[in-house]
Amino acid sequence: MLLFDLKPYQAEWISIKFAYQTRRDVTGKPMAANGSTTDVIIIGAGPVGLFAVFQLGLAKLKAHVADILDRPGGQCAELYPEKPIYDIPGLPVCTGQELTDRLLEQIRPFEPVFHFGEMAAALGKTEHGQWQLTTDTGLIITAPVLVIAAGGGSFVPKRPPIPGIEGYEGKSVFYAVRRIEEFRGRHIVIAGGGDSALDWTVNLAPIAGSLTLLHRRPDFRAAPATVSKMRELEAEGLVRFELGQPVGLKGADGKLEAMAIKRMDGSTGEIAADTLLPFFGLTMKLGPIANFGLNLNENLIPVDTEKFETGTKGIFAIGDINTYPGKLKLILSGFHEAALMAQAAHRYVHPDKPLRFQYTTSSSELQRLLKVA
Amino acid sequence: MFVVVRMPDGSSHRLEALEGWRVMEVIRDWGLPIKAECGGACACATCHVWVDAKWLPKLTAPTHEELEMLDGAFHVDERSRLCCQIIMSPELDGLELELAPESLADAPPARLAVGG
Numbered sequence: 176m177l178l179f180d181l182k183p184y185q186a187e188w189i190s191i192k193f194a195y196q197t198r199r200d201v202t203g204k205p206m207a208a209n210g211s212t213t214d215v216i217i218i219g220a221g222p223v224g225l226f227a228v229f230q231l232g233l234a235k236l237k238a239h240v241a242d243i244l245d246r247p248g249g250q251c252a253e254l255y256p257e258k259p260i261y262d263i264p265g266l267p268v269c270t271g272q273e274l275t276d277r278l279l280e281q282i283r284p285f286e287p288v289f290h291f292g293e294m295a296a297a298l299g300k301t302e303h304g305q306w307q308l309t310t311d312t313g314l315i316i317t318a319p320v321l322v323i324a325a326g327g328g329s330f331v332p333k334r335p336p337i338p339g340i341e342g343y344e345g346k347s348v349f350y351a352v353r354r355i356e357e358f359r360g361r362h363i364v365i366a367g368g369g370d371s372a373l374d375w376t377v378n379l380a381p382i383a384g385s386l387t388l389l390h391r392r393p394d395f396r397a398a399p400a401t402v403s404k405m406r407e408l409e410a411e412g413l414v415r416f417e418l419g420q421p422v423g424l425k426g427a428d429g430k431l432e433a434m435a436i437k438r439m440d441g442s443t444g445e446i447a448a449d450t451l452l453p454f455f456g457l458t459m460k461l462g463p464i465a466n467f468g469l470n471l472n473e474n475l476i477p478v479d480t481e482k483f484e485t486g487t488k489g490i491f492a493i494g495d496i497n498t499y500p501g502k503l504k505l506i507l508s509g510f511h512e513a514a515l516m517a518q519a520a521h522r523y524v525h526p527d528k529p530l531r532f533q534y535t536t537s538s539s540e541l542q543r544l545l546k547v548a
Numbered sequence: 549m550f551v552v553v554r555m556p557d558g559s560s561h562r563l564e565a566l567e568g569w570r571v572m573e574v575i576r577d578w579g580l581p582i583k584a585e586c587g588g589a590c591a592c593a594t595c596h597v598w599v600d601a602k603w604l605p606k607l608t609a610p611t612h613e614e615l616e617m618l619d620g621a622f623h624v625d626e627r628s629r630l631c632c633q634i635i636m637s638p639e640l641d642g643l644e645l646e647l648a649p650e651s652l653a654d655a656p657p658a659r660l661a662v663g664g
Contacts, residue, residue, distance in 0.1 A: 254591040327585060336622050336650055368619045391624055396616045420624065439625075456620040458594060459585055460654065474654065504587075 213239045213288070214524045215320040216308050218295045218464070221249020223494030223509030224324035225278040230517035232285030233541055234530055239316050241290040241308065243329040248275035253330055253457060264507055274506075284546040290314060294329055298467045306489060320520045323476060323485075323492040324509070327459035335366070335421055335453045343424055347431035348451045352379070360384045364434050364446055366421050367454035373397035375452060377404045380413040387415045387446050389436060417446065421453065464496075472498055482519035483512040489523050491516045549641035553580065553597075556649040565636045571597070571643070572632035581653035588632040593620035596648040598627040599634075606639050622650055 215231050217224045220242035228238045246252055251260075251271030259268045269277070293310035298321070301307050306321040332350040334340060340348060352358065352375055359382045365372050368390035374397075380386045388405065395402050408414040422443070423435030433445045461474050469476055470486045475498035478484060483499075484491050493516055494509035502508070521530040535541045542548030553561045553575055565574040572595040575582045583594035590613050599607065604627065610618075614633045618624050631645065 250586075254586045255589060258589050258591060333620065333622075333650065391619065392615075394616075396619055420622065422623075437623075455622070456593070458583070458592075458650075 211239055211288070211314070211316045212305075213237050213316065213318045215239075215322055215520055216241070216306060216316050216318045217287075217322045217324055218242075218308070219249060219324035219326055219494070219496075220244070220247040220289060220291070221324060221326050221494065222251055222274055222278055222506050223326075223513055224249065224322075225275070225282055226510050227322055227324055227493060227513040227516065228282040228285055228287045229278075230513045231520060232282065232287075232544060233533075233535070234517050234521045235544065236320075236517070236520060236524055237287075238285070238322075239288045239290065239318070241293045241295055241310055241314075241316065243292065243294040243331075245292045247279060247289065247291075248272065249326050251275050260506070262505065262507065284544065290316070294462065295325070296463050319489060319523045321490045322516060322520070323464060323490065323496055324494045324513075325461075325464060326495045328461040328464070328474070328496070329459065330457040331460050331462070332453070333455040333458045335455065337421060337424055340424060343426065343429050343431055343451070346429035347426065347449060348424075348453070350453065352452070355379065355382065358383060358450065361450045362448045363387070363450040363452060364389055364421075364448040365452045365454065366390070367456075368392065368395045368397065369454060369456060370397045370401070371454040372452075373401040373405055375454070376414060377401055377408065380408045385415070385448075386413065387417050387448065389417045389419055389421060389434075389446070391418065391420050391439060393418065417444075419444065421451070424451070478512075481515065483516045484519060491520065549636065549638060551575075551636070551640070552642070552644045554644075554646040555580065556647060556652055567636050567638065569636050570632045571634040571636060571645070572630075574636065575631065575647070580647075582647060583651050583653045584632060586632075590614055590617055590630060590633055593617050593630060594651050595631045596621040596624075596651045597629055597631045597645040598625070598648065599629055600644040600646075601627060603640070603643050603645070606643075607634060621648060623648065 214236040215238045217227055217238050217240045220240045224240055231238050244253060251274055255271030257270055259270055261268055293312055293314055295308055296311045297309045299307045301317060305317050305319050308316045358379050361383055362385045363379060363383045364387045365376050366389045373395055376388045405414060409416050419436040419438040421434055422437045424431055426432040431449050433447050434451055436444050476485050476492040476496055478492050478497045478499055480499050483493050493512040495504045533541050539548050549565050551563050551565050551571055551574055553563060563574050563578045570588050572584050572588055576584055585594045586592040614630050617630060618628055
């Protein structure tokens with residue numbers, strides 16, 4: 176079960192340009208819950224995870240890519256979709272979204288299998304010595320090689336720093352809406368001023384017992400059409416807009432009764448409510464990877480600089496999540512790390528087959544793999 | 549020139565700073581645990597600080613973009629800034645500010661044993 180809203184908060188939704196296999200059934204549940212086997216599991220669909228698909232593909236290795244976000248691009252999609260990046264070799268300027276789109280185009284011939292909206296939750300080993308990754312939805316992927324390209328970790332919703340809020344989570348405080356019907360008749364406070372806050376205000380107001388939108392300023396960082404709709408609902412009396420920020424929760428046993436707010440003039444107030452939906456965007460946490468049994472150095476994974484392998488055989492770490500002497504957190508460093516990792520990964524998947532190093536400019540074999548020859 | 553940073557644990561740090569550097573970079577490069585997830589692009593809100601009131605008139609006013617990003621921070625008030633958007637200059641020599649708790653980087657998790 177997903178506990179939080181994966182809707183892009185800061186980014187406009189940009190549809191994935193190519194149809195990838197998603198391995199989900201019509202209800203959205205992942206298919207073959209106990210059965211995906213591949214050559215390499217990649218955790219993280221950011222630029223480095225995507226380019227790893229390319230380098231592995233040249234070595235004829237198939238990859239499954241899992242990411243907690245609902246789309247590829249990682250930080251490039253979540254933080255910088257429209258921000259220009261100037262230090263990609265050969266691309267004087269491109270946005271995070273453009274880089275993501277170009278990488279998707281580049282890796283398309285290798286037909287990676289993506290598992291979006293899946294948090295890497297646990298790692299085990301099969302009796303045959305293969306890595307077995309289990310996600311938070313119960314999806315299991317098995318492969319001889321695991322590549323961690325998880326950047327700064329998983330994007331998870333920001334938790335408001337309200338004392339005792341944990342005790343209300345799951346009963347009165349929710350970071351996502353899965354089924355609208357469960358909120359029928361509830362007295363809801365939605366806190367925040369981005370797309371998620373505004374979208375859910377508009378969608379829940381018609382069925383809520385009451386709905387208050389709480390935001391610190393009268394301007395919103397959301398689609399103008401949604402803001403207009405919210406203002407219409409406010410005029411109809413279906414939405415109450417309150418200028419302020421959440422500071423406290425009142426209730427008992429996880430059942431919310433009222434929420435304390437602080438207005439911008441410093442005055443305080445209370446809103447009677449049984450439900451709080453905080454939408455303050457996402458933040459990065461290392462998450463369950465911390466429990467994979469790997470050595471960690473200040474939340475980074477130490478690797479060698481020959482193969483970018485961790486202290487555990489068959490597990491590699493590339494991109495922002497790794498550390499080694501002289502490490503620079505640059506996308507281009509991650510690309511280099513992916514190339515060397517792929518050479519070593521091949522030795523695990525095909526210990527009996529030496530990998531011949533070839534160039535895409537001259538090798539007809541690589542050109543066939545790239546579907547250009 | 550220098551900045552004085554108070555951390556959520558109450559400790560205070562006088563950090564040497566260079567002209568033209570972002571205050572976020574000064575804090576990060578001296579090794580204090582600041583999240584600053586987007587690296588200074590004004591694309592997250594994890595370098596939120598409260599600037600001491602007496603310094604506010606010396607700061608360049610926040611851009612519209614910074615004000616929007618502050619929507620992702622907590623306990624925002626008129627002293628709130630994203631410190632990746634404060635550039636060190638001689639007028640700011642001695643700048644005093646407090647790091648918001650949600651901008652504190654997580655402590656590294658303890659290593660757990662795992663069966664293999």
